[in-house]
Amino acid sequence: MGRVQVSDWEEFPRMENDFSDSQLIHHFRGILVAVTKGDRENYDELVGYLHPKRNLNPDEIAILLTTLKALSGAASYIDSVHHEALLFAVSRMSLWNYGTDVMDALLELIISLAASNGKYLDWCLEMLVKHFVPPYYLLDSLKQENIIDRKTKVLSRVHAALKEIADLVPLAPLRLSPIVVQKMPSVFSKEPEIVMYADNMLRLESGAIGEIVGSTMLPALVDRLLELDVEIGWDGILQEDGKCIFEMELEDFTEFGDDENCDSMPPSELLNRKKLQGNMVVDKLDSLIVLTFLHLESCQSSGRLVEVFDVLLASFQKTVLNAYKSKFTQFVMFYACALDPERCGVKFAMVLTDMFCRDVNSPITRMSAVAYLASYLSRAKFLSAALVTSILQSLVDWCYAYCKSHNFDMNPRAHQVFYSGCQAIMYILCFRLRSLMDIPRLKLQLLNMPMEAIWKHKLSPLKVCLPTVVVEFLRQAKAAQFFMTSETFVFNDVLESDFSKAFGGMDRLDMFFPFDPCLLKKSESYIRPHFVRWSKVKTTYDEGDDDNDEISDSGSDASDDDFVDRNAKDMIDDDMMVTVEDLDFTPDLNKMSITPKSSLKYGFETRLDQCTLMPARIRPSTSPESL
CATH class of the missing domain: 1.25.40 (Serine Threonine Protein Phosphatase 5, Tetratricopeptide repeat)
Structure with a gap:
């Protein structure tokens, strides 16, 4: 050769x-x-x-x-x-x-x-x-x-x-x-x-x-999103203290940027978004989530979204659901549901409901699932009123059955799953009660649910769940005459009792609401059209004039899709304060998932006439894994 x-x-x-x-x-x-x-x-x-x-x-x-x-x-x-x-x-x-x-x-x-x-x-x-x-x-x-x-x-x-x-x-x-x-x-x-x-x-x-x-690519990407997510430090960002930052006026934050949506943001969100600016980890996470959103849009266009959603859902259940400090990664699921509400949106809700109701799942998994469920049903603008009512029925039925089989006094740590379910019901109704009561057939279904028996049970969920959620729920229930004896649901001495602290304490699952407003600037612009802000929720105690298009109690049954189309009209601003006789608090659910600023945990007094701000947002360090 x-x-x-x-x-x-x-x-x-x-x-x-x-x-x-x-x-x-x-x-x-x-x-x-x-x-x-x-x-x-x-x-x-x-x-x-x-x-x-x-x-x-x-x-x-x-x-x-x-x-x-x-x-x-x-x-x-x-x-x-x-x-x-x-x-x-x-x-x-x-x-x-x-x-x-x-x-x-x-x-x-x-x-x-x-x-x-x-x-x-x-x-x-x-x-x-x-x-x-x-x-x-x-x-x-x-x-x-x-x-x-x-x-x-x-x-x-x-x-x-x-x-x-x-x-x-x-x-x-x-x-x-x-x-x-x-x-x-x-x-x-x-x-x-x-x-x-x-x-x-x-x-x-x-x-x-x-x-x-x-089936490997998407879960791997979600895992990387989660790794970035938990790398983001929150010290000094979401910690409430005696400075009462959430009571500052919006105009104090006008220098925080030119975001076109700034005017509708609460001061706390503007402040926290400003503090995240320039954080390289935040920027990477934001860009990756937007990239994933765009991929989901292309999957929808090609008819593959349902198939891809199943992969995402399995990944969510395996990693994100019980992840410690997950703050933004879950919005991938939220956006996928928004792109296909009838299939993906409904399936996500039903899977979470099933995970909570099935005893075979661990307590942490069940508590996480119902926290995600409550936040999702409250924040997703694209879900029908009928679906929300149906899932509320499932949660109420489960809690009522639990009460009947546990006929003894409260023990917060022994019944954490039960209290998580009760709080989920109240949290959802804080957002949805007015819109559900405006549809006659759904109002009738709500009134027939055995909720009053749950609240009056010896397990006393009203004394254990997050006080700010309880107060807002009772206020709306009273205004809507939701219970025949709603005036009997009051606290004795303090807003946050020792029982409430025992249920949460350092483990405070009771403030875990995963779909609080997204602070990532680019990602939030995709979420915004599908997202319900508390400032836009029309409550039962609102005294403003009803919109002409709003369904009245005397109207006929509405289709499920009517709620989706009308949802934006069902939201109004409500910044008014009320007196202690009307359950003193500020009805601002943008403040609805962090420990109240007056808390036994921080050594503050917690009398009913002193603390009633809805928590600002999730404090990531208190997600279910800490239990």
Whole structure:
């Protein structure tokens, strides 16, 4: 077998046209075989042409192209033991550094190696996955027009190569999934790097091999969102104290930004959003969530949303549901439901309801599920009144059955699941009671629910649940004449009793409302059209004139969709204060999921005539896992 001499390599650019492809491949096979016999002279010269170089001249490019193409034909002769230097040189090459001719030749070699020998499959897949992001020096230039063009050329070829390898090696997609997950940039990576990598993961999910890898890509991305989520520090942001920050006037925060939605935000939300600005972890999480939202929109357009939602739901149940300090990741589920309320939106609610009602689930899981359920039914503008009433019926029935089988005095820690269910009922009705009472058939269904028996039971949920929720609920119930004897539901001495503290204490699940307003600026703009803010809720004690389009008690039964269409009209601003005789508190549910500023936990007095602000939002450190 003839060999290519060193002098031949020097003439390589000119000889290329004088040799057929088969002759070149034959020469390269000879060089590779010679190495196994100890002859490395021409082999080392060959490897030298593969080492990355910048600013190649035309002759060097021609040699590189010919070398790569010939190696593709000789791929079956490449041995991982004797040709380690060659493989290392190839592994250091980046598609981002070359023109399209070299890109195509390099990819041809990678595909040939993957198909020629199974032991190179993982190596080839890793080579392709590493091109999901450009070399580090290009990360800050991704918005430049020439880099955008190069990005398109590189990534289209990478995904096409992955598809070709999958066709040639059916096992490849199964091997690809763990590689993609393993190579994901860490939470400490630059925002362009982690966002671009995630974009390619979602491209795989919706691509030609998505049927195999899709069930891995989305859960892995959600896991990374959660990792970023819990990295966000909240010290000094959401902690209430004696300064009463939530009582500051809105105009005190006008310098916080030019967000078009600022006027409708409570001061606490503006303050907290301002404090999050400039946080690199927050920015990465915000960008990744928006990227996921856009992917969900594309899935909806292609008719795949229900299928993708099932994958997301399984991931949510496995990780997010009981996650400690999850603040924003759950809005991926919320947005998916908003895109398809009739299927995804209803399914999410029903799954959460089932998780709470089934005794086979752990107490923490059940408490988390009902907290998510209460927050979801309260905040999701797209859910029908009929669905909300149906789920309320399920919760009431469960709590009533629990009361009948536990006919003894309260023990907060022994009945945490029960108290979580009771609080969920009250929380939902704080948001929905007025709109449900305005629909005759739903009003009748509500009035027939055995809620009064639950509140009067020896377990005394009104003394154990979060006082601000209880007070708001009782105030609305009284105004709506919801109970025949609603005036009997009062506290004896203090608003937050020792029982309430025992139920929560350091574990305060009673303030876990996961879908409080989103503080991520870009993500919130997607959530906003589908989200109910407390400032827009029309309560039963509101004295404003009813809208002409509002359904009155004397009207006929409304369709389920009427509630969705009318929801925006059912919300009004309500900042009025009331006297202690009317259960003194500020009806502001933007303050509805954090420990009241007057709390035994903080050593403040908690008399009924002193503390009644609805909690501001979830305090992440008190999610169910702390139990």
